[in-house]
Amino acid sequence: MLAKAFGMVRFEEALEITVNQAIVFGTEEVSFEEAPGRILASDILCDMDIPPFDKSAMDGYACRRADLDFPLEVIETIRAGIQPQESIGSGQCAQIMTGAALPAGADTVIKVEDTVGEDPSILPHTHTHTRLRLIRFTGDKTPANICYRGEDLKAGEMILEAGTLLGTRHVPILATVGAVTIGVFRFPSVGVLATGTELVEPGNKPGVSQIRNSNAYQMIAQLGKIGIDADYFGIAPDDETATRELIREALKSDDILILSGGVSMGEYDFVPSVLESLGIKIHYSRIAIQPGKPTLFGTGRGKYVFGLPGNPVSSYFTLELLVKPFLYRCMGHHWVPPFQRFQAGQSIIRKKADRLGWIPIRINTDKQIFPVEYHGSAHIFSLKNADGMIAIPIGIKVIEEGEWVDVRPI
Numbered sequence: 001m002l003a004k005a006f007g008m009v010r011f012e013e014a015l016e017i018t019v020n021q022a023i024v025f026g027t028e029e030v031s032f033e034e035a036p037g038r039i040l041a042s043d044i045l046c047d048m049d050i051p052p053f054d055k056s057a058m059d060g061y062a063c064r065r066a067d068l069d070f071p072l073e074v075i076e077t078i079r080a081g082i083q084p085q086e087s088i089g090s091g092q093c094a095q096i097m098t099g100a101a102l103p104a105g106a107d108t109v110i111k112v113e114d115t116v117g118e119d120p121s122i123l124p125h126t127h128t129h130t131r132l133r134l135i136r137f138t139g140d141k142t143p144a145n146i147c148y149r150g151e152d153l154k155a156g157e158m159i160l161e162a163g164t165l166l167g168t169r170h171v172p173i174l175a176t177v178g179a180v181t182i183g184v185f186r187f188p189s190v191g192v193l194a195t196g197t198e199l200v201e202p203g204n205k206p207g208v209s210q211i212r213n214s215n216a217y218q219m220i221a222q223l224g225k226i227g228i229d230a231d232y233f234g235i236a237p238d239d240e241t242a243t244r245e246l247i248r249e250a251l252k253s254d255d256i257l258i259l260s261g262g263v264s265m266g267e268y269d270f271v272p273s274v275l276e277s278l279g280i281k282i283h284y285s286r287i288a289i290q291p292g293k294p295t296l297f298g299t300g301r302g303k304y305v306f307g308l309p310g311n312p313v314s315s316y317f318t319l320e321l322l323v324k325p326f327l328y329r330c331m332g333h334h335w336v337p338p339f340q341r342f343q344a345g346q347s348i349i350r351k352k353a354d355r356l357g358w359i360p361i362r363i364n365t366d367k368q369i370f371p372v373e374y375h376g377s378a379h380i381f382s383l384k385n386a387d388g389m390i391a392i393p394i395g396i397k398v399i400e401e402g403e404w405v406d407v408r409p410i
C-alpha cells in the first residue's frame with residue numbers, strides 16, 4: 001500500500017509538490033506597529049502626494065536663483081510646520097528651516113553655510129528700513145535644495161504590494177501614508193509532535209537507552225522565528241495506537257502538523273501508516289537529499305502533515321528547506337531564501353553524490369567559507385558555529401577551493 005509513497009523524489013520536485021498544496025488561511029487586520037513578520041493581504045496605496053508640499057532640504061535662505069549675485073533682504077523666518085506668510089520678490093529671501101514649506105516666488109534654497117550677513121548701509125535706501133536684515137550668497141553654485149511635492153510618491157500610487165513580507169523598514173512607510181490598520185494573512189495553526197520511545201523531555205535526566213527530545217524545541221524555535229506560535233503535543237511513543245491518538249488529537253486542533261521521527265524504514269516507524277489510516281494522502285516520503293531522506297509530506301481532510309526525520313540536523317534542514325517555504329506560501333508569500341555568494345576557503349569533498357547534499361558551513365572574517373566539524377545528521381552540535389548551509393548538487397562530489405558558492409543562512 002505504501003509502495004508508491006516510498007519512491008524517492010528529487011528535492012526540487014518535493015518542494016514544488018509541497019508549495020503547490022499550500023492554501024491561505026484567511027486574513028485579519030492588525031496595527032501597522034505589528035507589521036514586522038506579517039504578510040500584506042492587500043495593496044497599500046499612498047493617500048497623498050509625498051512630500052505633500054515643496055519643502056526645503058536645508059537650513060538656509062529661500063530666494064530666486066536669478067538673485068544669487070546680489071545682497072538679499074530677509075523678509076521672514078519660516079519654521080517647519082508653519083505656513084509662509086510672504087511671497088519672495090526680487091532681491092528678497094526668507095530664512096527657512098529644513099522641512100519647512102517653500103514660500104511662493106522662491107525657486108532655490110541656499111544653505112546657511114554658503115551665506116554671510118551683509119551690512120545694510122550698502123543699500124541706498126537703508127534709512128527707510130530701521131531693522132533691515134541682509135545676507136549674501138558666498139558659494140559658486142548651488143542645487144535647488146528643494147524636495148518637490150510628489151517627487152517620492154503621487155497620491156493613489158501603489159507603495160506596497162499584497163504578498164509583501166513586511167519588516168521593520170516598512171513600518172515608517174506605513175506610517176507616512178497613514179496606513180495605520182493593515183490587512184495581513186493569518187498565521188496557520190501549527191502543531192508539533194515528537195515521536196520516539198527513547199525520548200525524554202529536556203528537563204529530565206535520560207535513563208538507560210534514552211535521549212533528550214531536542215527536535216520538538218528546535219522546530220518550535222524555528223517556527224517562532226517566522227512568527228508562528230506552535231502548539232506542542234508532546235512525545236508519542238513508538239506504539240501504533242498511541243501515535244494515532246496523538247496525531248488525531250493534534251489534527252483536530254491545528255491546520256498543519258509537524259512530526260519528528262518515525263518516518264524511516266524501521267520496524268517501529270508508524271507515522272506513514274497511521275497517517276494513511278487517518279485519511280492523509282502521502283505525496284512523498286523519501287527525498288533525494290542528504291541529510292533528510294526520510295521526509296514525508298501528506299495532505300487530507302483539509303490538513304497538512306510533515307514527517308521530518310528524527311535526526312536533529314535533518315529535521316533542522318528539512319524544516320528550513322520544505323516547511324518554511326510552505327508556511328510562507330500559506331501566508332500568501334512566495335518566499336525566496338536570501339542566498340549570498342562566498343568563495344570556498346578549502347576544497348569540500350563528499351564520498352557519495354547520489355543525493356543533493358546540504359552541508360553546514362561557517363564564514364570567516366575574509367569572507368571565505370569552510371565546513372564545520374560535522375559527523376552527520378545526528379550531530380546537532382555541528383550547527384553551533386554554523387553561519388549557513390551550502391548545497392552540493394547530485395553528481396558532484398567536490399567543491400574546489402576558490403569556487404563561488406551560494407550560502408543559505410540557517
Ligand code: AMP
Nearest residue numbers: 194196213214215216261262309310311
Ligand atoms: P527516527 O527518524 O525516529 O528513526 O530517529 C532517527 C534518530 O533521531 C534516532 O537516533 C532518534 O533517537 C533520533 N531522534 C528522534 N527524535 C528525536 C528528537 N525529538 N530529539 C532528538 N533526537 C531524536
Ligand code: MG
Nearest residue numbers: 196261262310
Ligand atoms: Mg524513532
